[in-house]
Amino acid sequence: MLDLWASLPPELQDVLFALALIAPGLLAGAMVLRGLRPLPLVGAMLRRFVWVNALFVALIAVSVGLGVGLLAQERGLRQGSARAAEKFDLIVAAPGSEVTVMLAAVYLQPSDMALINGAQYAEIAGAEGVAFAAPIAFGDSFQGAPVVGTTVDFVSHLAGPLAEGRVFATAEEAVAGAYAPVDVGGSFTPAHGHGPAAEHDAHEGFAYAVTGRMAPTGSPWDRALLVPVEGVWAVHGLANGHAPGDPRIGPPFVPEMMPGTPAVLVHATELWGNYALKSRFTRGDLMAFFPGTVLAQLHGLMRDVRSAMSLMAVLTQVLVTLSVLIGLMIMVRLIARSLALLRAIGAPLRFVFAVVWAYSAALILSGAGLGLALGWVAARGISAIVTARIDVLVTANLGWPEAHLVAGFISLTLFMALLPAWLAVRRPLLTDLRT
Amino acid sequence: MTPALHVENLRVTSREGRVLLDVPLLTLDAGQSLALRGASGAGKSTLLHVLSGLVRPSAGRVVWGGQDIAALTEDARARFRRETLGLIFQDCHLFEELSALGNAGLASAFAPARDRAPIRLAAAQWLAALGLGQAGARAVDSFSGGERQRIAVARALAGGPPVILADEPTAALDRANADALGADLVRLAAEGGRMLITVTHDAALAARMGRQITIADGRIVEDSDA
Numbered sequence: 001m002l003d004l005w006a007s008l009p010p011e012l013q014d015v016l017f018a019l020a021l022i023a024p025g026l027l028a029g030a031m032v033l034r035g036l037r038p039l040p041l042v043g044a045m046l047r048r049f050v051w052v053n054a055l056f057v058a059l060i061a062v063s064v065g066l067g068v069g070l071l072a073q074e075r076g077l078r079q080g081s082a083r084a085a086e087k088f089d090l091i092v093a094a095p096g097s098e099v100t101v102m103l104a105a106v107y108l109q110p111s112d113m114a115l116i117n118g119a120q121y122a123e124i125a126g127a128e129g130v131a132f133a134a135p136i137a138f139g140d141s142f143q144g145a146p147v148v149g150t151t152v153d154f155v156s157h158l159a160g161p162l163a164e165g166r167v168f169a170t171a172e173e174a175v176a177g178a179y180a181p182v183d184v185g186g187s188f189t190p191a192h193g194h195g196p197a198a199e200h201d202a203h204e205g206f207a208y209a210v211t212g213r214m215a216p217t218g219s220p221w222d223r224a225l226l227v228p229v230e231g232v233w234a235v236h237g238l239a240n241g242h243a244p245g246d247p248r249i250g251p252p253f254v255p256e257m258m259p260g261t262p263a264v265l266v267h268a269t270e271l272w273g274n275y276a277l278k279s280r281f282t283r284g285d286l287m288a289f290f291p292g293t294v295l296a297q298l299h300g301l302m303r304d305v306r307s308a309m310s311l312m313a314v315l316t317q318v319l320v321t322l323s324v325l326i327g328l329m330i331m332v333r334l335i336a337r338s339l340a341l342l343r344a345i346g347a348p349l350r351f352v353f354a355v356v357w358a359y360s361a362a363l364i365l366s367g368a369g370l371g372l373a374l375g376w377v378a379a380r381g382i383s384a385i386v387t388a389r390i391d392v393l394v395t396a397n398l399g400w401p402e403a404h405l406v407a408g409f410i411s412l413t414l415f416m417a418l419l420p421a422w423l424a425v426r427r428p429l430l431t432d433l434r435t
Numbered sequence: 436m437t438p439a440l441h442v443e444n445l446r447v448t449s450r451e452g453r454v455l456l457d458v459p460l461l462t463l464d465a466g467q468s469l470a471l472r473g474a475s476g477a478g479k480s481t482l483l484h485v486l487s488g489l490v491r492p493s494a495g496r497v498v499w500g501g502q503d504i505a506a507l508t509e510d511a512r513a514r515f516r517r518e519t520l521g522l523i524f525q526d527c528h529l530f531e532e533l534s535a536l537g538n539a540g541l542a543s544a545f546a547p548a549r550d551r552a553p554i555r556l557a558a559a560q561w562l563a564a565l566g567l568g569q570a571g572a573r574a575v576d577s578f579s580g581g582e583r584q585r586i587a588v589a590r591a592l593a594g595g596p597p598v599i600l601a602d603e604p605t606a607a608l609d610r611a612n613a614d615a616l617g618a619d620l621v622r623l624a625a626e627g628g629r630m631l632i633t634v635t636h637d638a639a640l641a642a643r644m645g646r647q648i649t650i651a652d653g654r655i656v657e658d659s660d661a
Contacts, residue, residue, distance in 0.1 A: 037551075041544055044532035341528045342545070344489060345590070346517025349510055351545040430489055433528070 014400035021407040025414030029361060032418070038355040041342075045335050045359055052334065053363060056327055060367025061374050063320035064409060067313040068375025068402045073382050074309055076396030078299055081107075084219035084392045087158050088291040090266040090274045092116065092124055092133075095287045099298065102291045105136050105263040107392070108146045108220040110194045118241075118258030120286060124266060125251055127280065129273035132157070133251070135261035137232045140190035141198055143181045147174075147190040147208075147225045149232030149261075151250045155214065157267060158221055165212030171231040171240065171249055174208035177224045178216040186210050188225065190235065203235045218393030233259050310401075317409045324367075324413050328360045328420040332427075335359070339424055340432035349425045356424040360417035368410050375402065438500025438519065438597060439465050440486070440630070445495035447481055447653075456481050456653040458495070463646075465597070468624060468631040470641035473650035479634040480602055482650065486632065487520055487600050488512035499598075517542065521591030521629075523601035523620075527583045529575045535562060536571035539589035546594070554593050561589035565619060581612030588620060592627075599624050601633040605640055617643055 005013065046053050085106050093101040094114035103109040116124075125133040134154035140147040152167050155175055165184040168175055174188070182188050187209045192202035208227050216222050228249040230240040241253035266281075266288075268274045274290070281288035332339075339352050379396035386394045440463040447456035456478045463469055471479040484490040485497055488504045496503045504515055516522065529538045540558035543551040562571050565585040570578070575586060584604060591599055604620060605613035617640040624631035633640065641647050649657035 035548075037544060040533075040537065041530070044530050044537070047532040048530075337528070338530060341530075342541075343513060344487075344516070344524075344528075345522055345542060346513050346515075346520070346594075347545040348513055348517075430484060433489075433524075 014403070018400065018403050018407045021404055022411045025411030028415050028418060029357070032354050032357045032421070036351055036354045038351065038358045041338075041355050042358045042362055045338065045355075046362060048338075049331075049334055052331070056324075056331065056363050057367040057370060059327075060320065060324060060364065061370035063316055064368050064371025064406060065374030065378055067316050067405055067409075068372060068398065069378035069382065069396075070309055070313050071401050071405060072375065072379040072396040072398055073386075073394075074306055075399065075401070076379065076383055076394045077386065077392075078306075080218065080387075080392045080394035082292070082295055082299075084217075085291040085295050087217070087219075088265060089268065090278055090288060091263055091291055092266055092281045092286055092288045093263040095285070098287065098289045098294045101263055101287070102289070102294050104138065105265070106219075106291050107390075108138065108148070108224060110138060110146070113262040115260030115262055116264060116286070117260050118253060118255030121253065121258060121261060121264060122255045124264055124281060124286075125253075127277060129268050129270065129277060131267045131269045134265045134267075135229045136263045136265055137229050137261050139194075140192055140203070140232065140235070141194045142188045142190050142225055144195075145177070145180050145182075145223045145225055146194065146220075147227060147232070148221075149227050149229035150265075151229060153250070153267075154265060155226055157265075159214035159217050161215070162212040163215040165210075167212055168226075168228050168249070169211070170247070171228045171234055172206075172208055173211045174225050174227040174231075175212045175214060176210050177214055177226070178222040180213075180223055180225050182210045182225060184210050184213050190225075190227075192236075206235050216393075220391035222393075223391050229261065313405060317405065317412075321409065321413050321416060324364065325416050325419060328363075328417060329423060331359075331363075332356060332420050332424045336424070336427055336432040337435045339427070340429050340435075343425075343429050344433055352425050353421045356421040357417050360420060361414055364410060364413045364417065368406055368413075372398070372402070372406055438502075438630075439463065441496070441498040442486070443496045443498070445482075445485065445497065446493050447478075447485060447490065448493045454653055456485065456492075458482065458655060461648075461655065463630060463632070466625075466628045466630055467646060468621060468644040469633070470644035470647045471632065471634045471650060472636070472641055472647055477650045478653035479650050481653070483600055483602055483632065483634050487522060488515055517546070517594065519596055519598055521594065521596040521599045523584075523587050523591045523599065523604045523633075525603035525606050527587045527607075529583060529586060531574070531576050533575065534572050535567055535575055535578065535586050535589075538575055538586050539571075539593055541590055542594045550594075557595060558589055558593040561592045561623075562586070564623065565589055579612075581608050581616060584608060584612075584616055585619070588616070588623075592623060596629070598630045599632070601631070601635075603634055603636065605635065605637050613637060614639060 088106050091105055094116055100111050104111040132153040134151045137149035138146055155167050176182050187207045189207050190203050191198040191200040193199055230249050234240045238259040239257040241258040242248055243254055266277055268277055278288045342352050376398050383394040383396040442458055442461040445458040448454050473479050485492050492505050497505045504512055539562050540555040543554040546554055562568055567585055605617055621643045635641050647659040648655055
């Protein structure tokens with residue numbers, strides 16, 4: 001049986017799982033409503049206490065929306081961070097923390113790091129199977145946007161053809177990320193460092209002219225200003241990696257003239273070549289790693305957090321379900337007189353039961369539907385905020401996990417709505433009639 | 436066919452054991468009309484509730500056309516009310532968000548499919564007969580007290596019951612409306628050969644009935660037929 005399940009396509013598994021979740025509730029509804037027509041009365045009751053009902057629906061919607069939004073957001077963040085690291089096949093850096101290097105080189109979170117020297121870089125760049133090895137030199141900024149020294153190969157690899165202009169050709173030119181704060185044709189003087197501690201006049205007298213703009217990548221690089229690594233070295237008063245007077249930019253660099261770089265992005269000619277290169281440069285004086293793997297490990301470590309979030313979402317739904325149940329019992333008291341009238345004029349108990357259940361179901365389904373929409377809107381809104389804050393494009397769309405959550409919630413609450421319906425038909429008829 | 440009523444050794448006691456109703460014998464022929472009179476708390480409404488099966492007696496028999504409803508299950512008593520009785524309450528008990536026609540034809544909501552259309556048709560006809568033919572689509576909260584009670588009467592009659600049980604149907608109405616409704620109620624019951632039993636403090640309404648019974652302390656103390 002498990003083998004059969006495992007052999008099904010994932011989409012079919014999701015559909016079947018959703019159906020299995022919602023089936024008990026729908027089955028209960030089909031049995032309760034079979035042959036009866038309570039909807040006109042349910043509609044009247046909904047209109048009778050429209051504000052109370054609206055409040056009840058809103059409470060369900062908010063709780064369902066929170067659960068849905070939480071799950072969608074978490075997945076969106078995970079997918080966004082993975083997408084941002086996609087272009088970073090293999091990174092080589094001085095030994096240290098892979099996470100620190102990944103945060104600095106992939107997500108442009110500034111950090112003090114040891115440097116790879118010219119000889120080490122030359123060995124990496126010259127290794128068999130290396131298509132290009134791009135230094136990534138960070139430490140400067142402009143109006144909060146990181147200024148990163150690298151090569152033309154890296155610019156092309158990261159974003160493909162430029163959206164506007166051309167790539168840098170001299171050490172004083174720059175390419176702007178899609179949302180960087182300088183237009184093509186403009187210029188900027190970098191500050192040394194980042195954030196409030198940045199020294200704005202440290203590089204006074206030096207300016208980069210922006211010659212092109214990259215297409216959006218959905219990564220922090222969209223806000224970055226990419227410059228030739230030679231420019232970064234030069235602006236710090238260091239040798240520029242080439243022989244004195246040599247105006248060229250980009251590799252090959254003269255090892256003795258290269259000041260060093262915190263990280264090197266290595267792109268292999270063949271995908272499998274990355275593994276050999278990683279193995280080769282994982283040694284005492286160098287550290288090579290796949291950012292995707294480190295990210296997967298991080299996500300793995302965060303699985304507990306994710307499980308906790310999922311558990312919280314489910315627990316929230318359980319609490320809401322209990323609240324809904326208690327709320328429904330209270331609501332039944334509001335409609336007790338109408339129900340007593342129905343019983344008095346001869347309505348079968350099964351019909352009265354169906355009216356209460358359908359009334360509850362209308363509230364639950366409206367709340368869940370609205371909650372799904374609310375969750376989607378909330379996830380989109382929070383995604384926009386998160387994207388703006390961390391510069392990683394987070395797209396939180398509703399998926400099957402949310403559908404499963406809502407299906408489970410609906411099914412459970414529809415099933416539990418049988419209880420207030422049962423209690424309703426056990427209420428003292430005459431007492432309610434006289435209320 | 437209108438069933439006759441035969442009540443025998445009927446007792447209703449409270450949980451504390453106090454006797455609320457003690458009726459050794461009460462019979463009523465099909466098509467008769469009866470007014471139940473007495474002071475508040477005398478037991479009139481309790482008797483009406485027992486006769487309608489809303490209250491199960493502590494002892495005795497309540498036989499309608501040969502069927503003792505005291506021995507029936509709750510669902511069977513509901514079915515008896517649905518098929519045999521038309522109930523009218525003092526304060527109308529209408530669904531405020533439904534139209535006049537929706538209220539008058541309320542029984543169509545839970546009637547068997549084959550009976551739904553006839554009930555709705557009858558509801559419209561009874562509303563017309565009670566002077567509300569043009570107002571069937573209006574929400575009931577826009578009607579006066581007298582009109583609301585007429586809608587309740589139309590609801591009681593829509594299912595074509597052979598017996599009408601009314602609990603103070605004119606108590607909430609002014610004199611003119613009470614007289615008009617009382618006259619209509621008695622006329623419509625008589626025209627259909629229906630039995631009409633009404634609890635009332637209204638001497639004018641009671642006077643329209645073929646028989647009057649006065650109840651005090653749960654016992655019949657006066658019977659105009661005796």
